[in-house]
Amino acid sequence: MRFSINRDRFVHDVQHVAKAVSSRTTVPILTGIKIVADHEGITLTGSDSDVSIETFIPKEEDDREVVTIEETGSIILQARFFAEIVKKLPGQEIELIVQDQFATTIRSGSSVFNLNGLDPEEYPRLPELEENLLFRLPQDMLKNMIRQTVFAVSTQETRPVLTGVNLESEDGELICTATDSHRLAMRKATIERNDESLSFSNVVIPGKSLNELSKIIEDTNDLIDVVVTENQILFKMKNLLFFSRLLEGKYPVTKSMIPTQSKTSFKLKTKPFLHTLERALLLSREGKNNVINLKTLEDSRIEVTSISPEVGKVTEHIDTVDMQGEDMRISFNGKNVIDALKVIDSEEIHIVFTGAMSPFVIRPVDHDNYLHLFSPVRTY
Amino acid sequence: MRFSINRDRFVHDVQHVAKAVSSRTTVPILTGIKIVADHEGITLTGSDSDVSIETFIPKEEDDREVVTIEETGSIILQARFFAEIVKKLPGQEIELIVQDQFATTIRSGSSVFNLNGLDPEEYPRLPELEENLLFRLPQDMLKNMIRQTVFAVSTQETRPVLTGVNLESEDGELICTATDSHRLAMRKATIERNDESLSFSNVVIPGKSLNELSKIIEDTNDLIDVVVTENQILFKMKNLLFFSRLLEGKYPVTKSMIPTQSKTSFKLKTKPFLHTLERALLLSREGKNNVINLKTLEDSRIEVTSISPEVGKVTEHIDTVDMQGEDMRISFNGKNVIDALKVIDSEEIHIVFTGAMSPFVIRPVDHDNYLHLFSPVRTY
Incomplete structure (x- = not known):
């Protein structure tokens, strides 16, 4: 193998695939990045067997030559070093040459690296997915859906299925749900699909995979294709494939958890309420329980308080709008509500x-x- | 005690004194910030007994009223909470009221904090220094002197005196030296002094103190007064006093270590040489020894190499200027030389x-x- 490539373009894609590579893998070959040069361009692959990322750099982009391939071939190079090295190389161009025994030379400007490569034949194949369950949505919308749900997944391995975000779809609507059984975040969106009868449920993507995907998705409304199979999901972008394993197990039915009636309700400005809770959390997180208390007052006002026996107490009175129903006194995990308020883009909440x-x-x-759902905390 | 104060001005000074407060102190009262209100303004003090910082906020600044004092007095409030709370308060103004039993109320906008204070009488007094050894220099110059030496102090407690930067002065020249016995950084500057015969040596300031001081010093050429006593040093800025304990013990005589003759010498561009070493370090830090090799070639060039038996090898050839003397082959700790190159502001080095x-x-x-001095590393 022998090719020259524009350094910045190469660095961009190497950083992407390196995101999938874990240094704590039990499969040594997966600490590497696979590089394949064929007559069309360069393909890079990284994987930790849960997540796999494959990118393609075509020979020409925007009428500009990006890659010059002199000899096709393939190699595996240690991701940790390779990603650092290409980032720090001095020249505009990088030349990469593989000789016998996978010995690899990287030249750029005054710099020559001789690296020990690994046999590309040993690299596992990426799953080949039959493209039957296919839908598409804009990249920025997917990025928002991840941001507005993934924070609520469970971090405890006692119920593994709750460490993922559940996807279900019917009638052209996609519903993402995350819950750690104390709070729940739900996000809906309209999707495009080829088959009008597309319908699925219990597609649970690990939260960790979605966090990695979110770093790669760009803030454009370019469409992203999503392929769902029994145990894998594939996100297809231009020149980039992102595969994730799905979580096994039955995701809880959450629709029935969401209350439909109301005893007390009011509207609040999102940001000021967030800041009030952040101040209250300064004291309540001291006891490590994060408990914040809220009660309704007269004149449509509410009182937010929290107490740390050692440090002291904070009290705030806030005006609300459209207060309806009975007087109310409740305690909740302030950190959970703060997490939700941070991802709500609307100016006012109900x-x-x-x-x-x-x-x-x-x-x-x-x-x-x-919507966001929270269990109260019993304080007596 | 009862006063109102501009929030931003108060936050600025609270952040400064909080830098001196450690949560891991054995003296419980030192986890607090002391606040004193008198008829002139507000004095804040924080200390971990090694470093003490005292700031003063006058009632008026730039013809603007900053503080309104309704009742003088003093209180100690837990630094960790207090610093966070004032930063997050909603209003432009903060009102602080101390009642019986050190119960303290902080009001700002919609927010009311009731904090448990501590008895200000229990707070240790700051050292009172006789101002005999006094000199002054511009703040930005002191900041640079710290930046260019403190990185080279020892982090090992086996020779405590080497964890500090040594100050000595004669004939209006201040010399700062730091060494961990493998490398040495030395910085000279001209100072102003009242007494032309000012002369001192073996004034060793803990590196940790200088790092904190550096965060507080501003990039102005306002003069800073420095008072040196037997076991304390005091840096006096406008409305801010910074005290540090000095390290005990005899600092090594370093002047004799600096070689005066030359076997081989050349000049290099600082930044490109730094980047070459950073690339070489990518491989040499793998073996945890950071060894980089340098040898002279023909035509005034040098070769920089480093090797990781597992990962591979890097080689770079660099042009030098004014090469003189014998052929040379040497190995050194690349991390140490990189640290020094990073603080050298000049474009070219010798x-x-x-x-x-x-x-x-x-x-x-x-x-x-x-100047920076380095011991070579034996590699055979």
């Missing part, structure tokens, strides 16, 4: 309580594309 | 070798205000 010991709901006022 | 197993010197070409 909070609906169903009782002091029942879950409550926060939604944006201006649309119903997402 | 390297002087005195033999393969003797220390070598790097200096800027355009002045002799600083």
Whole structure:
């Protein structure tokens, strides 16, 4: 193998595939990045067997020559070193040459690296997916859906299926749900599909995979194709494939958890309420329980308090809008509500309580594309 | 005690004194910040007994009222919470009220904090220094002197005196030296002094203190007064006092270590040489020894190499200027030389070798205000 490539373009893609590579793998060959040169361009692959990323750099892009291939071939190079090395190379161009025994030379400017490569034949094949369950949505929308749900997945391995985000779809609507059984985040969106009868459920993507995917997705409305199979999901972008394993197990039915009636409800400005809770959390996180108390007052106001026996107490009174229903006094995990308020883009939210010991709901006022559900905390 | 204060101005000074407070102190009262209100303004103090910082906020600044004092007094508040709280308060103004039993109320906008304070009488007094050894220099120059030496102090407690930077002065010149016995950084500067006969040596300031001081010093050429006593040093800025304990013990005499003759020498561009070493370090740090090899070639060129038996090898050829003396082959700790090159502001450096197993010197070409000395590493 022998090719020259524009350094910046190469670095861009090497960083992408390196995201999939873990240094703590039990399969030594997976600490490497696979590089394949054929007559069309360069293909790079990285994988930790849960997530695999494959990118393609074509010979020409925007009428500009990016790669010059002198000899086709392939090699595996240690991801950790290779990604650092290409980033720091001094020249505009990089030349990569593989000789006998996988000995690899990288030249750029004044710099010559001789690296020990590994046999590309030993690299596992990526899954080949039959493209039957296919839909598409804009990249920026997918990025938002991830941001607005993935923070709520469980970090505990006791119920592995809750460490993922659940996808289900019917009638052209995609619903993403994440819950750690104390809080739930749900996000809906409209998708494009080839087959009008497309319908699926219990497609659970590990939260970790979605966090990696989110770093790669760009803020454009270019469409991204999504292929779902029994145990894999594939996100197809221009010149980039992102594969993730799906989680096994039955995801809980969450629709029935969301209360439909209301005992007390009001509207609040999102950002000021977030800042009030952040101040209250300064004291309540000291006890490591993050408990914040909220009660309704007269004149449509609410009082937010939190206490640390050692440090002290904080009290804030806030005006609300459209307060309806009974007086209410409730305690909750402030950190969980803060997490949700941080991903709500709307200026105003609607909070609906169903009782002091029942879950409550926060939604944006201006649309119903997402909602957040929280269990209260018993403080007596 | 009762006063109102501009929030941003208060936050600025609280952040400064909080830098001196350690949460891992054995003296519980030192986890707090002392706040004193008198008729002139507010004084804040933080200390970990090694470093103490005292700032003063006058009632008026730039013809603007900053503080309104309604009742004088003092209190100690937990630094960790207090610093976070004032930063997050919602209003432009903060009101602080101390009632009986050190119960403290902080009001700002919609927010009311009730904090448990501590008895200010229990707070240790700051050292009172007789101002006999006094000199002054511009703040930005002191900041540079710290940056260009403190990285070279020892992190090992086996020879405590080497964890500090040594100050000595004679004939209006201040010399700062740091060494961990493998490398040495030396920086000279001209200072102003009241007493023309000012002369001192073996004033060793803990590196940790200087790092904190450096965060507080601003990039201005306002003068800073320095008072030196037997076991304390005091840096006096406008409305801010920074005290540090000095290290005990005899600092080694370093002047004699600096070679005066040369066997081989040449000049190099600083930045490209730094980048070459950074690339070489990618491989040599793998073996945890950071060894980089340098040898002279024909035509005034040098070769820089490093090897990781597992990963591979890197080789770079660089042009030098004014090469003089014998052929040379030497190995050194690349991380140490990189640290020094990063703080050299000059475009070009002069390297002087005195033999393969003797220390070598790097200096800027355009002045002799600083130099860096390195021991070679034996590789056979």
